[in-house]
Amino acid sequence: MMNRDSYLIVMSSTKGWNVGDEFIQAGVKNLFEAALPHPVTYVLFNRNPEVRKSLDFLNPLRRISLRNKLVNLLSNFLRIGFLDNSLKPTHPLSSVDFVVMAGTPEWCSLRVVPLLKSAYEAGISVLFVGIGLWTDPSKVKLRPVVRKVLHSSPLITVRDRNTLELLAPFGAELLPCPSLFASRDEKTINEVKTIGIVYGTSRSEHAVPKQVELSAVRLFDELCDKFNVRVIVHYIDDFFSALSHFPRNAIYYSHDWTDYKTFYLECDAVITTRVHGAGFAASMSIPSIVIKHSSRMDTCQGFLSKIVEPDQVSAGCVLQYLRKDVVIQWNRELVRHKKNAFNAYCCLLRQKLEKMR
Secondary structure, three states: OOOOOOEEEEEEEOOOOOHHHHHHHHHHHHHHHHHOOOOEEEEEEEOOOOOOOOOHHHOHHHHOOOOOHHHHHHOOOOOOOOOOOOOOOOOOOOOOOEEEEEOOOOOOOOOOHHHHHHHHHOOOEEEEEEEOOOOOHHHOOOOHHHHHHHHHOOOEEEOOHHHHHHHHHHOOEEOOOHHHHOOOOOOOOOOOOEEEEEEOOOOOOOOOOHHHHHHHHHHHHHHOOOOEEEEEEOOHHHHHHHOOOOOHHHEEOOOOOOHHHHHHHOOOEEEEOOHHHHHHHHHOOOOEEEEOOOHHHHHHHHHOOEEEOHHHOOHHHHHHHOOHHHHHHHHHHHHHHHHHHHHHHHHHHHHHHHHOO
16 A cells, blocks of 8 residues: 555544544544655545434435436435535445544444445455544444454554453554644643633533533633633534523634634633543643543543543632643643654554555
8 A cells, every 4th residue: 555656545524513523533634644655635434413324324315316306305305315525325435545433432333334344345444543432341332344344454543441441352552532633733831821611511412411511601700800711612502502601702613623723722721521622722732621521531631631520620620730830841741742642653553554555
């Protein structure tokens, strides 16, 4: 493979669903740009559930490409065809060099099984980059096709210890989630003036526990007289919920993930209810405090985050982490950590890709 002058990679991710997935995409692209000697074309396998349902592979209508008046009429009521600008069920994988599953708990779900099956049958390698779990590993039963793909995969890195426990028999290695590499911009921080609170609502498709939501609201009230505090939201339901809790001019939201670079870079520290709020902040060397709400919080160890229980979150708790001496050291440590992790990933990628020649 390394003899090629360009690469075609299928990336399993989402567009327009979870901005955290797009942070991960950016990190993976930065990694592959550094590790691969030639240009890359990426094709998206869009896992957005509005685009691709878990059981779409059982629906033969999704493979219809014919468009006429009858089909257009029926499409208002049935899922006919596939119109998204991403990999379709009818697209062949014969020209694809490899598939990447990166930084997600959805690397073995029914939604991605058709992609894994097609790749395996076509003899195309699947690389698992910084993947995680959504539950205790003892509760996960891997489907036969997933096991086959894992056994044949040249690269499996995981972002948390639960996933390492599950996938150690397949040769998995523990490395940070690639969202750590999403931004090339890094910030030197000498004191905290602006804090970003990444807010999540308890009533959405990306819900956080009510206690976590309320702790973020409480922190805003407690900190806004000491710092410039902004509220960053990743999802549209979070935005409309935030309007009922915070001043409108303090809320930052966009449908375009690249706008979040500005939102985050203007912060000196981040307090987040979202795992990839911590990851994106860390990619800019911005310290983060994570309000714990699930087993996925172990991922944040790879971002050097401080993890606190929601019932222990208070201004006093936060302020001890935001002292000038603490933040300066933390910020510099993040710069070193990101560089070391990036180099480790690139070395591993080059080594594995060389064997795929």
